[in-house]
Amino acid sequence: MNIILLEADEIDDCQVRLDGRRADHIIDVLRARPGDLIKIGIINGKVGHGTIKELRRSRPRSVTATVVLEGEPPSAPLIDVLLALPRPIMLKRILTQLAALGIGRLYLLNAHRVEKSFWDASVLDEQNRRQLLLQGLEQAVDTMLPLVTVHRGFRPFIEDELPQLIRRYKQLVVAHPGDAPGPLDCYRPEPGLTLVAVGPEGGWNDYEVGSLVQSGFSPVSLGPRILRVETAVIALHALFNQLCQREVALVAGGPPPL
Amino acid sequence: MNIILLEADEIDDCQVRLDGRRADHIIDVLRARPGDLIKIGIINGKVGHGTIKELRRSRPRSVTATVVLEGEPPSAPLIDVLLALPRPIMLKRILTQLAALGIGRLYLLNAHRVEKSFWDASVLDEQNRRQLLLQGLEQAVDTMLPLVTVHRGFRPFIEDELPQLIRRYKQLVVAHPGDAPGPLDCYRPEPGLTLVAVGPEGGWNDYEVGSLVQSGFSPVSLGPRILRVETAVIALHALFNQLCQREVALVAGGPPPL
Structure with a gap:
């Protein structure tokens, strides 16, 4: 604290x-x-x-x-996260760590490989979520609570909500282990917000990845190693956040590009 | 698994x-x-x-x-970590996640703000450590166990052991919240291993940071937010690992520089 x-x-x-x-x-x-x-x-x-x-x-x-x-509190975060609902114990740690790392919005989404029982977890109650987010802010010395929204239907979210939401972002990326480019190679160097999507344990299914790519998400890979959701979320946040923050510093007259 | x-x-x-x-x-x-x-x-x-x-x-x-x-197993990791001994519950998660992310060596070191009781934790027993590392390898589909060494004296480690050890590395960085440059700005773009040092909760004291800097470590910052040790370790690993892996790909004739 x-x-x-x-x-x-x-x-x-x-x-x-x-x-x-x-x-x-x-x-x-x-x-x-x-x-x-x-x-x-x-x-x-x-x-x-x-x-x-x-x-x-x-x-x-x-x-x-x-x-x-x-x-004033720290400047607004440049990263939002779209996350297939993880198991409750992992969601607890992710909420606190993402609030500490700094995000504006977290979209919790259903996916084929999300176990149904996860939707009954008490951590999804608004008061519980809020307490975990506050712990992250207390750690990071921030006051701005991330906005968390819960979307229990994958397809309605993609078809009805996402088209409006993506206008907020300069770049949308979806974590996809394998041959996709790494964050340093697929990053779009212009000011703005990035939305990072991370699937469930076992990954998005083909339909889900296809829908996300068709909606404008670029696949991004951290390499051949399979990471737990929690580890991948933090790693991707760290990479895109540093890239985005650096862009802001460059625009403000910071150090020269790599 | x-x-x-x-x-x-x-x-x-x-x-x-x-x-x-x-x-x-x-x-x-x-x-x-x-x-x-x-x-x-x-x-x-x-x-x-x-x-x-x-x-x-x-x-x-x-x-x-x-x-x-x-x-053959995946290619050898390019990142090693020097970590002030964290509290046992955090060390457990760090061991598994670092093994999954891929490290060659983990040096666990004493520091002024490491609580003495942490040294009695059962997670430090070699068999327990090994089980946690194996869980990370099972997650990441790797077979190569990281080497973990335990150093109960800060000063003997810095004075007697570090001078030999640092010859292995092209770059040594120490996490230091505040005004230090970010990983993208302080990264040394040449092939080789990077050693990332992360202090205890509450940070290294001035003597410890001074000793590390005098030994060749460059301060690196992830920004003004104060992160838990576990979060900082993963974030820094992700950043330096992607930078190092990219260097390897460039040498092998990969994509052009940023």
């Missing part, structure tokens, strides 16, 4: 009173004392700091602080 | 008898029947296939197959 995140309505007259895991963190990990400054952010809002006023170390624990918000 | 891995001495006269989780996988996941082919590899050796001869579905389960080994 590298920033304490608050709901806007938790602040009353520049004061906030924290309990639960946020109070535990301030008392046990930060070992804060009255007068200390801690980093604070408003969910989907500004960042700033809090000055500790009171700590109650015995249960029920609480911490009171005055809050000053003066900074 | 995308390949069934065997010890060389499990094969007797081109036959192997499997039980435990490998038999379970062949029976329950692959749903193999007599006559079916399954992908097989020898740990630190060749890959090939097995032809199922007999399956015993009732406990104690077993599978008998005849084995033909005709192929």
Whole structure:
């Protein structure tokens, strides 16, 4: 927890009173004392700091602080992810890690090789998803919650929703192990957002890959090794994010191209 | 498990008898029947296939197959990792994921912010480490076990061991959040191995970063977001691995530079 995140309505007259895991963190990990400054952010809002006023170390624990918000959150992420719904334990880790890496939107999609039982997982409940995303933001010192949408029909998503959505993106790529070009070779060097699609364990079936390619996705490969979904998502995010961030820096007058 | 891995001495006269989780996988996941082919590899050796001869579905389960080994494992990884010992639950996931992504060597090192209790973790036992690495190889369809070495003193490692070790590498980088250049900007475009160093939660201290830089490591940053060790390791591996693999392809007459 590298920033304490608050709901806007938790602040009353520049004061906030924290309990639960946020109070535990301030008392046990930060070992804060009255007068200390801690980093604070408003969910989907500004960042700033809090000055500790009171700590109650015995249960029920609480911490009171005055809050000053003066900074903007990090610039908006350049990567969105389209993900075939993974098994619940993997989805938990992916939600936290993608929020930490920085994404704008996550589309969770059905696919032939998604097990039906995955749709009953409690991690899909909006409050649970939100808690996992917040953990990622607390790690990365960000305040902007990614938007997560759930699409239980592959074909309706591709035919009815995707045509509108893809206008947001300069580039759409779909992970496809094998002979497809690598990220460094298929990256489109122009400013804008990239949407990275990753299939289920066992991969998209031929119809699904065909539909995605027909919708404008380019196949991209990380090489011959078969990776777990979680590993592939992080690897692809890292690659396209660095490429996109570099494009932004170049436009702003950064270092010369490779 | 995308390949069934065997010890060389499990094969007797081109036959192997499997039980435990490998038999379970062949029976329950692959749903193999007599006559079916399954992908097989020898740990630190060749890959090939097995032809199922007999399956015993009732406990104690077993599978008998005849084995033909005709192929070489994937080409040797171009990335090694120097890692401050992470907390045990994270080390478990890192071992499996690094073996899947492909590394030659993993050096586990002490650092000021490594908690002493981490050194007592059972995951550090050689047999446990080996099992986790094998899971990564089984995922990635590789047979070559990474070499893992454990270094409980930071200073002895830096002063006595590192000077010999670094001759293996064309480039040494140390992850350092903040203003350091990104992987795309600091990558040295020449064939050879890269060693990526990642610190503990909370980071290397100033003395440790100074020692690494003085030993020849260049600081590299993934940007202002603070990532968990596990996420940073995968992201940095993905970036330097793609850059190194691309270099190999270029030397072999691949696509033109970016």
